[in-house]
Amino acid sequence: MDRVYNFSAGPSMLPESVLQKAADQMVNYEGCGMSVMEMSHRSKDYEAIINGCEALVRELMNVPDNYKVLFLQGGASSQFTMIPMNIGNKNKKCDIVVTGQWAKKAAQEAKRYIEVNEIASSADKTFSYIPKLDKSTFSKDADYFYICMNNTIYGTKYNELPDTGDVPLIADISSMVMSEVIDVSKFGMLYAGAQKNLGPAGVTLCIIREDLIGNEMDITPTMFNYQIHVDNGSMYNTPPTYGIYVMKLVLEWIKEQGGVAAVQKMNEEKAKILYDFLDSSEMFKGTVVPEDRSLMNIPFITGNDELDAKFVKESKEAGFVNLKGHRSVGGMRASIYNAMPIEGVKALVEFMKKFEAENK
Ligand code: PMP
Numbered sequence: 001m002d003r004v005y006n007f008s009a010g011p012s013m014l015p016e017s018v019l020q021k022a023a024d025q026m027v028n029y030e031g032c033g034m035s036v037m038e039m040s041h042r043s044k045d046y047e048a049i050i051n052g053c054e055a056l057v058r059e060l061m062n063v064p065d066n067y068k069v070l071f072l073q074g075g076a077s078s079q080f081t082m083i084p085m086n087i088g089n090k091n092k093k094c095d096i097v098v099t100g101q102w103a104k105k106a107a108q109e110a111k112r113y114i115e116v117n118e119i120a121s122s123a124d125k126t127f128s129y130i131p132k133l134d135k136s137t138f139s140k141d142a143d144y145f146y147i148c149m150n151n152t153i154y155g156t157k158y159n160e161l162p163d164t165g166d167v168p169l170i171a172d173i174s175s176m177v178m179s180e181v182i183d184v185s186k187f188g189m190l191y192a193g194a195q196k197n198l199g200p201a202g203v204t205l206c207i208i209r210e211d212l213i214g215n216e217m218d219i220t221p222t223m224f225n226y227q228i229h230v231d232n233g234s235m236y237n238t239p240p241t242y243g244i245y246v247m248k249l250v251l252e253w254i255k256e257q258g259g260v261a262a263v264q265k266m267n268e269e270k271a272k273i274l275y276d277f278l279d280s281s282e283m284f285k286g287t288v289v290p291e292d293r294s295l296m297n298i299p300f301i302t303g304n305d306e307l308d309a310k311f312v313k314e315s316k317e318a319g320f321v322n323l324k325g326h327r328s329v330g331g332m333r334a335s336i337y338n339a340m341p342i343e344g345v346k347a348l349v350e351f352m353k354k355f356e357a358e359n360k
Pocket of ligand 1: 010074075076077078102148150151152153172173174175193
């Protein structure tokens with residue numbers, strides 16, 4: 001089988017040139033006589049990889065000097081616990097906007113340790129929009145204000161950030177990291193699981209403002225303590241060495257594309273092709289209000305479950321895989337992360353047009 005166009009929400013497509021490079025270096029990394037997988041994380045060769053990866057994160061995201069960059073394990077989901085334990089220990093209070101399952105899970109975990117104020121929710125319309133926020137409802141003494149900036153399952157994205165004043169804004173950017181330019185200085189913390197835009201599953205990138213580190217609760221497990229990971233350069237224990245190596249290759253690829261701004265332009269072009277089609281089609285409809293549409297995850301439906309199932313089946317046979325929507329919402333979803341080539345989106349739209357004509 002040839003390589004397919006993989007529209008999975010994650011883990012998802014990686015640039016083919018990155019996979020090829022990893023394959024070329026698999027058995028003998030740069031003539032050092034071993035695979036990166038076999039290397040001690042304390043070796044000079046590996047030190048160059050992890051330091052190079054951090055330098056690329058800082059360069060590509062323009063990370064200010066007063067932010068720490070960490071490569072952690074435990075998935076993005078561990079951050080749902082680490083954030084309240086480390087950053088919610090002053091007034092033991094946070095504000096959260098519930099825009100889908102991942103924000104809800106973050107709220108549920110935070111509630112185990114601190115007071116959580118749900119500022120708004122879009123559950124009333126199956127999370128198909130980002131709620132308009134009323135600043136007067138924000139807690140002035142919250143330790144942080146939490147959002148999920150791109151909602152992988154529902155396909156919504158914040159195009160305007162909440163104005164939280166002195167309260168640090170924390171965002172889960174798992175499904176949009178490095179897909180568009182983000183001003184890191186507007187946030188107290190950003191984090192992202194790697195398995196969509198950065199590399200294989202197993203690494204979580206955390207970018208945290210220095211003053212928010214070092215005030216963890218006494219109950220915080222050592223492995224959940226940001227300060228410990230900062231003090232040890234993400235090497236308190238064995239880091240996910242191979243995942244960080246592939247992340248570095250992906251970041252080099254982003255740099256080759258012209259950096260995040262250039263990748264954003266391409267992503268906007270890709271998303272426009274699909275949204276324009278959805279807006280003109282009589283059969284397929286996008287599910288998200290136009291002003292909150294994600295560039296990365298695009299859910300759509302025909303309005304007929306049988307037709308949806310037929311589309312998912314036939315598209316798979318034609319080489320467009322993983323288009324089935326999340327089990328909680330049904331329909332279809334095309335995740336078009338950085339590594340999805342524009343040709344993949346164009347080919348999908350052509351396939352959808354053909355399917356529409358054949359199934360009128
Ligand atoms: N946040 C978002 C926005 C996600 O899409 C996901 C799942 N891919 C998670 C958190 C959870 O990530 P993980 O499976 O790495 O814990």
